[in-house]
Amino acid sequence: MMEAEHTSMTIPYLYETIAFLLTVVIVVPLFKRIKMSPILGYLAVGAIIGPYGAAVIHDANAVQHFAELGVIILLFTIGLELSFARLKSFSKLIFGLGAAQVLVSASIISGLAFWWGNTIEAAVIIGLCLALSSTAMVMQILHERSESATTYGRASFAILLFQDLAVVPILILLTILGDTSSGDSSLWLTVGSALLKAAITIGFIIFVGRFLLSFLFRHVARLRNIDVFTALMLLVILATSVITGLAGLSMALGAFLAGLLLAETEFRHQIESEIAPFKGLFLGLFFMGVGMNLDLVMAFEYGVWVVLSVVGLLALKATIATLFARLFGLSWQDALRTGLIVSEAGEFAFVVIGQATLSYQLIEPNIGQFMVVVAGLSMIFTPFLAMFGKWLADKYNLSQTPNAAPDALHDHIIIAGFGRVGQAVAHILTQQSIPYIALDTNADEVRRLQKQGAHIFLGDASKQEVLHMASVDNASVLLVTMDDSHASIRTTHGARQHHPELKIVVRSKDEQHSTALLHAGANQVVPETLEASLQLCAHTLQASGMSREEATACVEIERSEAYSRLLHEAKAIGNQNPACDKP
Known part of the structure; x- marks a missing residue:
């Protein structure tokens, strides 16, 4: 008995x-009840029980090692919600808006740090670190506010993704500045080899992943063992993270690449x-770790300077990001919300400032600790800044719910997503005097089309x-025409769960997307690639001399077989949806 007790106490x-x-069980429900982000609770508890607070937990670094898994898993899930095609579609924001925000913010912060008496090396490192934001x-x-797919959400993600890519050059620069004994040729060799390795x-992860991941997951899925499936998933995340980590890249970048590959x-x-x-728990641990790194004694000792530094950092970065977001085509509302939510410092500052202080002696210890406190406190304000941005949007612009929808509407069609396809359908519905309500998340487009x-x-x-505000209980059909594949599946699944009798028709990208939509609860799916190819085939057959009736008959046979294959695939993976109608 005593041996068992001793063993339990030495785990x-x-x-x-x-x-x-205990924090998760108490803090998350409490903060949800008062309608506050649980992130604030994790940060507060971390500061209280950490080594600079009540010292319930003495080794904050040990906790931080586990907490980094939260960031890795978060980037993996972000990759899952994207695809290489979608990533390419807003590359202008990533390499334009993201680069502008980092370079201008870093330049101004570095200049201020140098003017304040730091060496040029220390000023450059401080500027680059504080220019980055907290991806986690x-x-x-x-995610908590379901705003990832909004205009400002995509712009914010573009900035964060460029910042993650900038980690590699910053680490290389830190090594160069810290190694003053190296000659010019040695420095260029270091830079070149690091970039080549990256x-x-x-390239290796993308090439191997495209061929290997689908095969592995199909093989494991046939076993119908969820434990093995979960183990493979975690193995892929950790393996890709370790590979990029060994190459000097961000470990989270490896997880992000794995997510992108599995998204397809x-x-x-x-x-x-x-x-x-896993994501929720490890992210909670990460935010607690951030709280534990806050030196509350120093924060109170240098109270005025800390407050001025935090406020100055937030104001400077918010202003720069807002102005550049506006230059890149965002509305003032979206630009301001983007600027506010990326104005804080990031977790990367803890790592690099720590290395610059302890390993390379580029930053004086008291300055390094001061900057860590400023970075940590700026992160605490992020949820409040997000709420402030939302308040401004609600007060001075369109609301986030269609509260102007007519209450007495019946037998109407709800169009979810009002791009080119949705607008074309709406035009025909208007000609036929069929009532509809369209929903879209692009505030600028909504305003323009309302006019x-x-x-x-x-x-x-x-x-x-x-x-509900769009009178879904009285609607005859929900037509989902969104460009975002993930959003269309999420919308279909949610509507089917809450409205079992609702007819749901969905535009799909391809047969794989169609299968997922049928599983989510769609009655009918229309693969745009299939329909386009069938129309092309019909015109080609007629052009080659076949009569219109014969060409139409051939196309209809192929259409029927294609949709039959689609339903068969849904059955094969156990996803048959009883609500499905044969198109």
Whole structure:
């Protein structure tokens, strides 16, 4: 009995684990009840129980090692929600807006740090570190508020993604500045070899992943063992993270690449559901770790300077990001919300400032600790800045729900997504005097189309309260025409869960997307690639001499076979939806 008791008391990090789980059980429900982000609770508890507070947990670094898994898993889930095609579609924001924000912010902050008496080397490192934002903090807030797919959400993500890519050059620069004994040729060799290694590593992961991941997951899926499936998922995340880490890249970047590769497979949504609990717990641990790194004694000792530094950092970065976002075509509303949510410092500052202070002696210890406190406190303000941005948007612009929808509307069609396809459908409905309500998340487009007389409202159709405001209970059909594949599946799934009798027709990208939509609850799916190819085939057959009737008959046979294959694939993976209608 005594031996068992002794063993239980010597389990590594037992007290830390208990303290963390107790925090999750108490803090998350409490902060949700008062309608505040749980992130604030994690930060506060971390500061209280950490080494600079009550010292319930003495080794904050040990906790931080586990907490980094939260950022890795977060970037993996972000990759799952994207694809290489979608990533390419807003490369202008990534390499334009993101680069402008980092370079200008870093230049101004470095100049201020140098003017304040730091060496040029220390000023450059401080400027680059504080120019970056917290990917974990921002993306978690966007997920909590279901704003990842909004205009400002995409712009914020573009900035964060460029910042993650900038980690490699910053680490190289830190090595160069810290190694003053190296000659010019040695420095250029270091830079060149590091960049080459980074390119080879990323190319290797993408090349091997495209061929290997689908095969592995299909093989494991046939076993119908969720434990093995989850183990493979975690193995892929950690393996890609380790590979990029060994190459000198951000470990989170490796996880992000793995997510991008798996986003193009049929297992994407199963993986999302399995990873969700890990993401939430490890991110909570990460935010507690951030709180533990806050030296509250120093914060109070240099109170005025800390406050001025935090406020100055937030104001400077928010202003720069807002102005550049506006220059890149965002509305003032979206530009301001983007600027506010990326104005904080990031977790990367803790790592680099620590190395610059302890390993390379580029920054004086007291200055380094001061900057860590400023970075940590700026992160605490991020949820409040997000709420402030939302308040400004609600007060001076369109609301997030279609509250102007007519209450007495019956037998209307709800169009979720009002791009070119949605507008074309709406034009025909108007000609036939069929009532409709359109929903879209692009505030600028909503405003423009409202002025043209369209029955459109700003709102995310995946949210049930938005559908309710659009009188979904009285609607005859929900037509989902969104460009975002993930959003269309999420919208279909949510509508089917809450409205079992609702007819749902969805535009799909291809047969794989169609299968996922049928599983999510769509009655009918229309693959745009299939329909386009059938129309081309019909015209080609007629041009070759076949009569219109014969060409139409051939195309109809192929259409019937294609949709039959689609339903067969849904059955084959156990995803048959009883609501499905044969097109």
